[in-house]
Amino acid sequence: MSKTRMLAVAAASAIAIGLPSLAAAQGEVNVYTYREQKLIQPLFDAFTKDTGIKVNAISASSGLDQRIKTEGANSPADVLLTVDIGRLEDAVQAGITQPIKSDVIDKAVPPQYRDPEGHWAGISMRARVIYASKDRVKQDAITYEELADPKWKGKICIRPGKHIYNNALIAAVIAKHGEAKAEEWLKGLKANLAQKPSGGDRDQARDVAAGKCDLGIGNTYYWALMTKDPKQKGWTEATKVILPTFAGGGTHVNLSGVVLAKHAPNKANAMKLIEWLAGDKAQHMYADSVYEYPVKAGIEINPIIAGYGKLNADPMPISKIAEFKKAAANLVDKVGFDN
Numbered sequence: 001m002s003k004t005r006m007l008a009v010a011a012a013s014a015i016a017i018g019l020p021s022l023a024a025a026q027g028e029v030n031v032y033t034y035r036e037q038k039l040i041q042p043l044f045d046a047f048t049k050d051t052g053i054k055v056n057a058i059s060a061s062s063g064l065d066q067r068i069k070t071e072g073a074n075s076p077a078d079v080l081l082t083v084d085i086g087r088l089e090d091a092v093q094a095g096i097t098q099p100i101k102s103d104v105i106d107k108a109v110p111p112q113y114r115d116p117e118g119h120w121a122g123i124s125m126r127a128r129v130i131y132a133s134k135d136r137v138k139q140d141a142i143t144y145e146e147l148a149d150p151k152w153k154g155k156i157c158i159r160p161g162k163h164i165y166n167n168a169l170i171a172a173v174i175a176k177h178g179e180a181k182a183e184e185w186l187k188g189l190k191a192n193l194a195q196k197p198s199g200g201d202r203d204q205a206r207d208v209a210a211g212k213c214d215l216g217i218g219n220t221y222y223w224a225l226m227t228k229d230p231k232q233k234g235w236t237e238a239t240k241v242i243l244p245t246f247a248g249g250g251t252h253v254n255l256s257g258v259v260l261a262k263h264a265p266n267k268a269n270a271m272k273l274i275e276w277l278a279g280d281k282a283q284h285m286y287a288d289s290v291y292e293y294p295v296k297a298g299i300e301i302n303p304i305i306a307g308y309g310k311l312n313a314d315p316m317p318i319s320k321i322a323e324f325k326k327a328a329a330n331l332v333d334k335v336g337f338d339n
């Protein structure tokens with residue numbers, strides 16, 4: 001082989017070998033996240049390790065939808081990670097999403113946990129549950145309907161009904177029982193409150209621990225997080241988590257989920273990330289790091305969360321609950337729940 005020919009072969013193979021790694025090095029995906037980046041960075045690192053795709057994350061506690069909307073067709077956002085059907089729906093309403101079309105997602109994420117049109121998909125679940133006083137509450141099972149029973153008069157603490165977490169719970173009651181019965185229920189619940197709705201979910205555990213009420217309403221992950229906080233640990237020691245169910249149904253759950261940005265510049269990589277998030281490893285890692293339930297069946301749950309007992313999630317599609325969000329907000333006004 002002549003020297004020139006040898007160089008040509010070497011150059012050709014360098015291109016052949018070099019191109020894929022160059023492509024991998026250039027591969028990236030831009031994630032806008034409402035989830036704390038500190039919590040999910042290990043997940044992004046694992047994704048990069050598995051795929052060679054670099055994750056650029058922008059994290060904020062609000063305003064990301066608006067930012068993507070303002071950026072318009074030039075938005076670098078590929079994927080938005082957010083929590084609660086309220087915020088997932090807000091993203092859809094803002095017009096910043098496009099359908100996720102994926103057999104992998106359709107297989108991994110049960111249909112009740114994704115938008116029928118594909119505009120959002122759940123990655124993990126949280127349940128809206130009871131933090132009950134260990135000393136004063138003997139029962140270990142309760143229904144949501146029972147929260148309106150006068151036997152709990154003056155014994156329940158809850159954050160405002162206008163908050164998205166309660167909005168979805170009230171919407172689920174409407175979806176189950178219709179608006180008239182839901183109104184009776186909400187009036188009954190209001191009549192049982194120990195105080196005006198205020199604070200966040202953790203504050204309800206605090207108030208149960210302080211003896212102001214016997215039942216506090218809150219999400220599953222807060223109780224787990226409080227066990228890790230020296231100041232709040234005592235609130236968990238004074239309470240037990242009861243997973244309530246609807247009469248004849250399951251426990252109300254909500255989602256942490258993902259949307260594909262309408263103008264995603266790295267759409268193929270965005271789809272890889274979204275599909276990766278629904279895989280076994282990511283499902284465990286993600287749910288474990290944020291103290292939630294994996295959406296995919298058969299994935300190991302964080303031990304603190306597993307300690308609440310077996311979750312029998314309400315089978316009602318989350319998109320069905322979303323249909324009653326407005327009606328739920330109106331009901332809160334109508335019964336003066338937050339007054």
Ligand code: FE
Pocket residue numbers: 219
């Ligand atoms: Fe929260």
